[in-house]
Each structure stands twice: as C-alpha cells, then as structure tokens.
Amino acid sequence: MGKKLGVAIVGSTGYGGVELVRLLASHPLAEVTSVISSSSAGTPITEGYPHLTGIREELLDDVDAEAIKRKADVVFLGTPAGVASKLAPQYLEAGLKVIDLSGDFRLKSPGLYEQWYKKTAADESYLEQAVFGLSELYAEKVRGASFVSNPGCYPTATTLGLAPAVREGWIDPATIIIDAKSGVSGAGRGASLGTHYSELNENFKAYKINQHQHIPEIEMILSDMAGAPVVTTFTTHLVPMTRGIMSTMYATIKGDRKASDFIDLYRSFYEGRPFVRIRPEGQVPATKEVWGSNYCDIGFAVDERTGRVTIVSVIDNLVKGAAGQAIQNLNLMMDWDETLGLQFVPVYP
Template identity: 45%
Template sequence: MINVGIIGATGYVGIEILRLLQKHPGVKVTSIVSQNFVGQKVSDIYPTLRNVFDMKCDALDIESISKKADIFVTALPHGVSKEVIPKLIALDKRVIDHSGDFRYKNVEVYEKWYGITHQMPELLEMSVYGLPELYRDKIKDAKIVGNPGCYPTCSILGIAPLLKNNIIETKNIIIDAASGVTGAGRSTDLPYQFCECTENYKAYKVSNHRHTSEIEQELSFLANEDILISFTPHLVPMKRGMLATIYGNLKTETSTSELVNLYKEFYKNEYFVRVLDEGKLPETKFTAGSNFIDISVVVDKRLNRVVVLSCVDNLGKGASAQAVQDLNIMCGYDEKTGLESPGLYL
C-alpha cells in the first residue's frame, strides 16, 4: 500500500484526484492539504464525499505532512511550487506536479512564457514530462513528474503519429482547441461566472497562450527539429471536456484509411488511446469523467491536408486521471488500476 498526500486538494484537480483514488486498491490517501480549509472535513467542502472520505484538511507544514506520505501530488498555482517541491525532494519524497514549473527542459522558455523566474532550474534535470504514452520508461523512476497541461495532452497525442512518421509538413501546423470552464480551476474571477460563460463561446489568449510553448517543446522532440505552431484556445459553456482540431499539410497524397491504420498501429498498446474508425468523430461526452482520449483522422483531399480531432476530459486525461496513471507507473501498478471506469456520457 502506497501512502499518498495531495497538496491543493480542494481545487478541481485535487478533488478529482481524491475522488479517483477512492477506487484504487493500492493507494491510501494519508494527507490532504488546503490552506483555505485547514481543520475542516473535505466532505463538508465537497458533500459528495460524505461517508466515503471524511478526512480533515492539513495545513501546509512540510515537516509534518512529509511524515504521512511517500508520494505527493501537488495541484498548486504556477510559481508556488518553489516553496514546496524542493523541500519534499530534500526529504526524499517523490512528486507529481500539476503546475507548469516542471514541464520544460529549457528554463528560458518557461521564464519567457510564464513571466517569472524559475528559481529551481536544477530540479528540471530530474523532472520527467508526465505523458505516459511518450515517457513511460522515464516516469517509472522519476523523482519529479511534471503532469502535462490539458491542451498539450490533447494536442500532442493527437498529432504525434504524424510527426513521428514524417507524414506532415512541420510548418503551418494549426491547433484550435476548446475547453470546459473547469480548465480555469476553481476560480471566482468574473470571466468564469455563470452569466459570463453560459450561452457564450469565445477565444482567449490568441497567439500567446502559455501552453503553446509546452506543445511546441514536445512536438519538436517528436520531429527532431524546432517547431512553431499556431494555437488558439476557446472557452465552451460546459463544466468539463476538451476538443482539439488539428490541421497539417501532408507531404504526399494519402487516404483517410491509411492514416487511421497508421494511428491504430502507433497506439496499439495504449489502452487509454482510442483511435476511432473511419467516419467516426469524437465527442466530449464520450470521454467525460474518464482517462480516455478519443482521436479521429480525416484527409481533405482537395487541399492535401489532414484534420485530426482529439478529445479528452480536461480534468481526466488532461489532469487528474493522467496523474493517477503516472502514479501507477511510479508505483509499479498496472496503469489501468483505479481508472477503468467508462466516461459519464450524461
């Protein structure tokens, strides 16, 4: 049995991890940290947990909580991790982090896009990007796993087979992606209030969303060359879910069926990646509440262009469920443990 602590447990990512781990036979949650609710039962904050998990929230006292768990999952704002993770590592703990602080290999790229000084670049050398389909072997022994953002997970897995097999031009890749409102976290900011979001659909941070750099880093690794993309995120009036539409120019003429077969071969051993048959398209309700990613591929023969549609739950494969998948790898469990439930659908 592995003892796990969750720091930032009462945000949407943290509480979803806590929910998922209630079904996990090899994990015991022994500490939940929330500075805003110290001493309160988490089941009073989230009543769905009543009689399921009634633990009280701990204060962020590293020395105290470090005695309670072997692995910590941190769901903290970007930049805050510098006060927490170095201390946990010094105490020989392992960490799965949800901020952007440990997703980058080039500290200058991080500082440019996040607008802050990293302050712990030496820890980047021991961190591993937490995308199991690409970094499974490194995640296994990692001290720090930087869990990917939801947009990068959806985008990278959607386009990876094309770049790895040199199928598309590396210039002019376009990604349009739309996310549910929980992608912004448990925020009370005006743009995320009900009356501002409902019956509305909008783009935001056009050409300068920080996840652009994260996607570019991983696509560059896949293609073995520097890649720049055009990435536009959108906010959709729903709680959870994400759909990315990816456009790439094909190098040679090919058919939809050929690319579907290529994708199925590329992901043939990946339980959580579902490549759809030709003519089938993903929908957010098919992945909501799960760790699955659904991908479809369509060739536009008029333009010799491929269109990829990639769909995840931004709180599932895009964050919390993927963290549990990483946790399973780190602990030597089957990756599916605690994650085999199908999507919510309704």
C-alpha cells in the first residue's frame, strides 16, 4: 500500500477536531499528520483528551501555513466562527486543500453572514471559491474541488429531510415549519452557564427562536431546491444528551400523497447515496439509531385530517453534522469511494 494522504486538523481541541481524529484513525487512504491548536500549541493533545492516551501522544502544532504544508496536503478547519475566514486564505495560498467546518464560508453574501453571525465576513473572492459541501445534494460540485465549506449540523439534518419534497413540489414551501432539537455537544467545549451540567440535566429548553445563524443556510439550500426564495420558521431546542439532532418538520402537502409515496420519492432521490436511510412506513428514526455514525435517517407520517406531512430526520451532529461529512467531502474531493473511513455501525445502545 502506498503512502497515505497527509491531513492536518486545525482546532484539534474542539469537539469537531477531536472527532476528526477519531474517525480518520480508520481511514485507509488518509492519515492525520498534524494536530493543531493555536491556544494549546506545544502541549500534548492527551492533556485535554486523555482518551487518546497511547493513540496520539504528540504535541499540538501551531497554525502556521508553511509548517503545515511540510506535513500535510489537506487541512480541516474546526475553528470557531470568525477564525477560518482568516486562516483558510493563507492555507489555500500555500497550496493546501481546505475543508472548513465553521460557518465562515457557507453563505455567499457577506451581508447575510454579518447579519446572522455578527462578525466580519470573509473576503468575497474566497466566499465564491468555497464549494458548499452538503454531500448528498452537491456531490458533483465537491468532486475535485480544493476548497469546501462543510454544512452546519442543523442544515444537514433539515435539508436532507426536505430537499426531495421541495424539489419535486410535493409540499408548499411557504408552510414549512422546522422544530429542531440538538444534544449539547453542538455548543462546543467552551464552559458557560449554557453548557453547565446542572443547568441542562433533567431540563429541556428552546433557544435562539427565529434567530439561529443556521437559518439563512437552510433557506439558501431550500431556495435552491425550490427554484424560488423560501423563508422558514425554525426553532432550536437543547436536549439533555451529548450527541444527536432531530429535525421534526411540518408542511402542507400539494396534491394527494401518502406516506408510501414520500418513501418512494425519497428512496429514488437518494439512490446510490449510502448515508441516507429512508425508513419504512409507520417508522420514524430516533437519534440514537445513528449515534456515532455518518447516517442521516428519515421517516414520514402523513395526516389525512390536516393534509400535512410530518418528516423526521436525524443525524449525529458531530459525525454527519460535522466531522463525518467533512471526511465524506474529502473522499469526494479526492475522487475516492464516498464511504472510506466512514463505515461505522451506529453505537447502540
């Protein structure tokens, strides 16, 4: 077997970064050659993550582009919003391929970014250059790209659950309501009252109603599917669990469609896409059923009394919602089999 592709992870002390380390450990064609953290450079990664004892014992590297270039060909950016916008251009200039897991390059309009993220947007030329990597919808664009912007966790679960019905015009986009729920790891490793155990355990809360920065991203994708602007109602909730996202979605059906029709449509739409699993009639997925894996599972209920469809879509926010999809994009960029390093069976129970 030849030499593996060298991969660097910037932001290795965040949950997205450390999940990349876990997943890439079993990748047959790529290997992590540098784990990087600006805040903890020079310390061992096991200091913050003792679960890596004996697996990765090296010191964390610094973010310098030239140094990275000597070790790696591809960089994953698992940094907070506002950081990748500065780092990605340097890495691209240095000839590295870049996959950014943050929100910095997802929205094509700087104004929209600044409105929702309250930060300065990236340079417009880079915004244009970044391919939006929702793998199942935009695989053709990702294939061969050098710079991919990895989607958000909520937009992934949500738009995979809505795309076929919206594109086919089976539901009225104006009636879509998205009630989303997430485990706490989505908030990252930063300590705050909002991630404090005693505040979240045995508690369920809504947050950022109509104000979540993933809203314009969801609308960007749905508008693309609909071929016309879509505006949605989107609510996020925090579930007392670590991993998992569920989007429960409601829309008025156009025409006379049964659950079995939706199942047929979605199975056809996602044919050949190994990570989307459509559930049989009468069954909707639970978050634990994709836990630790790269799957997005989708199920349907149609209510004849109201003429609405309820769509339930689940992912593991750290895998398909972050690190897993990033590797899926790497596979597409390298023109490898999409599933390399990602064939994990969900961990149950």
